[in-house]
Amino acid sequence: MKISSIPLPSPLGLWTTVRSVGAFKVACSFAALWAFVKISRALRWRLKTTQLRGPPRTSLMYGVSHDLASSQDSGAMYERWATEYGVAYTIPGVLGRTRIVLCDPRAIAHFYARETWTYVQTPLSLALLEAAFGRGLLWSQGEAHRRQRKALTPAFSNAAIRKLTSVFYDSAYKAKGAWDTIIESSKDGGAVIEVQNWMNHISLDTIGIAGFSHDFGSLHGERASVTELFDTFGNNQQASAVNYVFILIASAFPIITKIPTQRTNLFKKLSVTMGEISDDLLTRSRREKDVNVGERDEEKSIIGLLIKSEGQDAELHMSEEEVVAQMKVLLLAGYETTSISLTWALIELSRHLDVQTRLREELLAFGADPTYDQLKANLPYLDAVVHEILRLHPPLGEFSRLAVADDVIPLSESVRTESGEMTDSISIAKGSLMVVPIKAINCSLAIWGPNAKEFKPDRWLTEDGIGGKAKEVQGHRHLLTFVDGPRACLGKDFAIAEFKTVLLVLVKNFVFEMRDGPDTPVEIARGILPRPRVVGEDGIGVPLRVRRYE
Template sequence: MNALPIIVATGIAWLIWRVVHNLFIRSPLDNIPGPAPPSLIRGNLGQLFDRHGWDFLDGLGEKYGKVVRLTGILGHRILYVFDPAALHQVIIKEADIYDLPEWSTDNVRLTMGPGLLGVHGNQHRRQRRMLNPVFSIKHMRSITPVFYDVAHKLRSGLEVQVGDKPTTVDILGWFGRTALELIGQGGLGYSLDTLDTPAPNPYGDALKEFLPALFANSELQFLTNYVKKIGSPAFRAAMIDWLPLPALHRVKRIVNKMDTEAKNVYFHKRNAFQAGEQSVLKQVEEGKDIMSVLLQANMAASEENRLTDEEIIGQMSLLVIAGTDTTSNSLTVVMELLAQYPDIQDKLRAEIKQAREECGEDIPYDTLVSLPYMDALCRETLRLFPPVSFIFREAQKDIVMPLSEPMISVDRTTINEIPVPAGTTVIVAIRPVNQSKDIWGDDAKEFKPERWLSPLPSTVMDAHVPGVYSNLMTFNGGGRACIGFKFSQLEMKVVLATIISTFKVSLAPNAKDVMWNLSAVRYPTVGNDSDRPACPITLECLKV
C-alpha cells in the first residue's frame, strides 16, 4: 500500500507526457490518410478490436489505400500496412528494425512463457534453429500415421453421434478436440483428448477460451510497457486481482490452468526420460512427436545452445495454443464451404476415393500432400479466410518505408515513401493483401479453388508478397514465419481425407445464424451475442 501513491503519481505523469507528446508534437505520419479516432483515450482501438469489426477493417483499404494511419491509446500513431513493398521491408529486408513490440513479447512471456513469440534476437534464432528439424518434411512423414490414428478416433466419435440419419453436430467442438489431440500426440507425445465420447475436454475448453479472452483485453496489452517495471512480479500479479476487470481475471485463470497442464506434461516426460523409463526412452528414440525430438536434440546440444526447461515449456504452450485454434477453425471453414458448394465436395471426395484405391485407406504423406484438388481447396480457404487477420510490429529506430505505388497524402501531395519514426506500431494486415484485386484479379474476393490448378496471374508473382506460403501472408514470412505451417497443413489434409470419405456434409438448419468473429484467431459463434465458440454442420454417413 505504501507504493500506491508512487504508482498513482507515476501513472499521472506518464499520461500527461503521452497526451502532450501525441497531441501537440507533429509527426510525419500525420500526413498519412486514415480514419478519425472516435475516442481520445482509445483512438481507433475500439474499432480494431471489435469482434464484429470486419466492415471497419475491410473499409480501411477501400477508403484510404494500402498504408493507413490509425490512432492508438492517447494518440499513439499506428500504421496499418498491406502494400507489398512496405511489407517486404517490414517482414524480410529490415525485420530486425521492425521487431515484435515489447508489449507483445512481454504478454507472450506472461501467458505462455519464453517461447518463439516471447523472445528477440539471438535467443529467438537459437530457439528456431533447435526447432527447425522437428518441422522438416522427413519428420512430417514420420508423424503422418500418428495423425491418422487421431483422425480415425474423430471419425468413430462422429459415427456414434451421427448414427444412420442426417444429424447436426457442433463441428467446431469436434475439430477443436481433434486439433488438441493432434498437437498432443504429434507435438507432445501425450494424449490430451481421447475423442471417445462427445463430452468436452476441460483443458481443451480452456484453450478455446484463451485467444478470444486475450483479444477482449487487447487494449490493456498496450499498457504492459508502462507497468512492467512497477514493483515485483508478485506485486503486479496481485494488481490484476485488485483491478475491477472480470475479463482480465478470466485470462489469468485460463493461463494458470494451461501453465499447470504444460508443466505436468513436460516434467513427467523429462524426468521419466532422465530416469531411463523404458516406455519414454522408446518414445523419444522413435522421435514421432516434437517434444521427443526436441528432448533428444537438447540433450545432444552444446551448453550454450541448449534450451532451458522454461524455454521448452514455452515452446509447448505456444505449440498447443497456436496449433489448436488455427487448425480447428480452418477445418471448420472448409466444412462450411463444402456444405455451401456440393460440387466442390464431390470433386474432393472423388479425388480422395481414387487415392485410397491406389494407396490404401490411409493415404501416405507424399501422395496426400500432392493431391491437387485438396491442395487447391486448402490454399484457397487460407487465402480468403486466414485464421489471423493482422499481426503487430514496432519500428525500433527511424526508417523510411518504401511503397509499391505512389499514394496521395493528407495535404494532397504524391508520396513514394513514408518516414517512420522509432516507436511506431506497424500492423501487418494479412487479410487485405490476401484478397487484393491488384494482386489476385477482379475475382479476388470469390471462393475459387480452381484458380490454383492453372498458372496464377503474373501480378501474383510480380507483387513479391513476402509470405512463406503460396504468395500469401497467411503464415507470415521471414525469420518469424509460422514454423509449424507444414504441420498444420498435414493435420488439415489427414482429417479431410478421413472425414470426407465417410460423411456427406451439408448446411445445418440454423447455418444462417453462424457469425465469424474477429479475434486473435477468428472463430464462429451461433448468433452475434453468443460468447461460446460453435459451428453447427449437418453430417450424413455415406453408404459404403
C-alpha cells in the same frame, strides 16, 4: 490581540508541511519531465515520419480501434481505407496514438525482412504473451528468438512430419468412428453434429501425441483440465466484449494487464494448467529416455529436442523456463489454429456442395489413404481447397509491431501524403506502431482480382488463377496467413499436413450440409483467437447436418 495568544505550529507540523511541499515539488518535477519526454518524442516522430493520410477519428478515446475490434470484417475496413488513402496510410488509435498500416506487397516484404530486429513485439503483446505462455518462441526477440527457433526447427522438417502422418490419420479415424456411432443411433441416417468442438478435440489429441507422446483422450470423451479451459474461452461473448475494451485501453497502458479481469484470470489459469501438464510430460520423458535405443529419432521429436536443449553443453541451450514456455506455445498453436481452419473448411464445403462433391470425387478416385508425399503432390484439388480456406479465413486477422529504429520503407506504387505530395517510399521513426492487415491483403480486390471475396478453389489450379499483384506477396503461396520473414510460422507444414489428412478422411466418409440451409449466417465469436459461430448458437457452436457417404 496579544502576540503571545497567536497559536504557533508545532515543530512536527512545520516539518510535515515542508516535507509535503517538497514532495509536491518533486511530483511536479517528474510530471514536467514526463511531459517533456512525451512531447519531445512526439515532435521527433512527426519530424522523422512521413505524414500520411487516413480515416478520421470516430472516438475521442479509441480512435478507430473500437470500430475495428467490433467489426465482423475488419479486413474489409482496412481494404476500404487503402482504396481511399493509398497502400500506406495512418489510422488513429487509443488515446491519440497513431498506427501506420501497410497494404502494399513490396512494403510488407521489406517490413517482414526486418522483423524481430527493427520491428518487434509491442509492449502489450509482450505482457500478454509472457503472462499466458512465458518467455518462449512467441515472446522472444532478436538473438533469443533465433536460438529458440533453430533448436526446434528439426522437429518440423519434412522427414519429421512424414513420420507423424499416421498420428494425423489416427485422430481423424477416431472422430469418424465416433460419428458413425452417432449416426447409427439416429432414425433418418444422419445427425446434427456440433463440428467445432470435434475439430478442437482432433487438434488437441493430435498435438498431444505428435508433439509430446501424450494422449489427452478428448476424442474418447475424456475431459482434461486444459480442454475445459480452452472451451471456456468464447463461451461468454458479453464478457469477451468487455475484456476487449480492456485490452484496447491496455494498448496505451500495458501495466493495466496486471489488473485481474475474467479474461486475464482465465489466461493465468490456462498458463498454470499448461505449465503443470508440461512439467509432467517433461518429467516423464526425461525418466523414460533411453540413450541406447532410438536416441537419434527421439532427438528429432518436439519433446526430444526440448529435453536435449536443456543440457548445459547443448549448442542451442534453453533454460527450463524456456522449455516449458515452448510446450505451452505448441499446445495452444496445435489446438487453436488448425481446429479453426478445419471448422471453416466444413462450413465452406457445406455452403458449396459442388466443391464438396468434386473434392470427394478426387479423394475416392485416388483410392487408399495417401502418404505424406502424396498429400503434398498428388491431390491438387484438396490442396486448392485447403489453401483457399487459408486465404479467406486466416486465424490471425492482423499483425502489429513497434519500430525500434528509424527506417525507410519502399512502396510499389506512390501514395499521397498529408501535405498533398506524392511519394514512393515512407520514412518510419523509432517508436512507430505498424500494422499489417493479413486478412485484408489475402482478400484484397486490388491484389487478388474481382473474385477475391469468393470461395473459388479453382484459382489455385491454373497459371493465371493468381494475378500479378498477388504474386508480389511474399509468403507461403502468396498468402500472409503464416506471416513471413524470421517469425514465419514454424509449424506451417505440420499444420497443412494435419489439415489435409483430417479433411480427407471426413470428406471421403461423410456428406456435410448447413443445418438450416446453405444461406445460414455465420458470425465471428471471440475465443482465444476469433472463431466462426452460426448466428444464434451459444458459445462457438457450428452445428452441421452430417450423413454417411454411401
